[in-house]
Amino acid sequence: MKQQPIQWVKPPKAEQEPSSTRLVLTMAVAGFLSGLLTISIYLVTLPTITAYKIESLRQAVFRVLPNTVSIQEYVYRDGQLRAVKDGEKAKDEASIYGGFDIRQNMLGYAIAAEGAGFQDTIRLLYGYDKVQKRIVGMEVLDSRETPGLGDKIYKDLDFVANFKALNPLPEIKAVKKGQRTADNQIDAITGATISSVAIVKIINQSNALWLPRIHATHGHCFRSLSC
């Protein structure tokens, strides 16, 4: 812009400072309108997003429990896992999915679990084969781990393959890549140890809750492999 020559005249009266009330009010109105819009878009998109989440959970159950052709939702009531139909479940009641093969034999359960990751909550689903007492598949449903590092918990197929025949007892342990010696260990991801350990922790916590319930229902002892 062109430079004005300096003139020795009284400068025009400075614009009056707006009052603090006006400033606060402006922000409040902006915040209020923004809030209204945010809530509206949330309510408009919620049904579609919920439907997608339910559908993607169903799809994931088939993937973490190989050979599954039909599934049934179960809740834990009065010391037993009980099958529930749509709408029978209380709103906050935790549930797991039983998977059945083509001859209607029960293969095992798909269990959804969540816990703290490196940045935000990680939500995952894993399949537990109740006959072989092994974890047979794991899929991360939701996470905001660091792109390029922590997101390998679902992008790195070698890491995901750790969970294809994993002994959950006495508990799962993450070890440095290539140092796996027992069938209850997984290879952690180099550069994303926290995310790898978070996955292990989430599954261990969930196992402590659900495995006794599963085996109480089916009448197996589960603390050791020999029985």
Next chain:
Amino acid sequence: MLTQNSAPDNAYDEFIKGVWRENPVFVQVLGMCPTLAVTNSAMNALVMGLATFFVLTGSSALVSSVKDWIPKQVRISCYVIIIATFVTVIDYTLLALVPKIHKELGAFIPLIVVNCIILGRQEAFASKNTVYLSVLDAMGSSIGFLFALLALGGLREILGVGALFGVNLFGEHYEPWVIMVLPPGGFLVLGLILLFFNWFKARKPEKSLNPALETPHG
């Protein structure tokens, strides 16, 4: 650099400058975070570019229409609220419409809020110009950004996967250059494109150089 004039050829210029002469990525080197992070495929680049287009154009239109009511002491906070609202709208919309791509883009959709191209256009242009010109300016900048993302995403996908928009280009004998879709590939391809742009600019006569644009930051 900034003009209040609204002659038609000036309007055209406000639009076209963001696309090419003042391209936000290739010339101003702004918005590097999404540029490097989500351009591992052409599809991700396209969705990111369109999301930014929506946020930038919407914010510029709104900021330029309410600029007279916003005291200058709180203007930046108000711009951020406006931008964040548009980002929330596009975040939920993408989650509902294209959940798979939304999952791929992950944290980078909410991070559009802090894309300095957007706040930069509000402070440098929309807060001083008419709605008409601000929208043209925003559309120009976002198309320039979209073009840059697509160039990077397209090149990286072609080199790193041998495909474009998921369509296989070279058949099964092509050995993908995997590093191109990994983070280092973003730097390599961007560096090469910037090299080309600067070489292209240096070849042109001096008059086309605009010294105001020689300060990369952000």
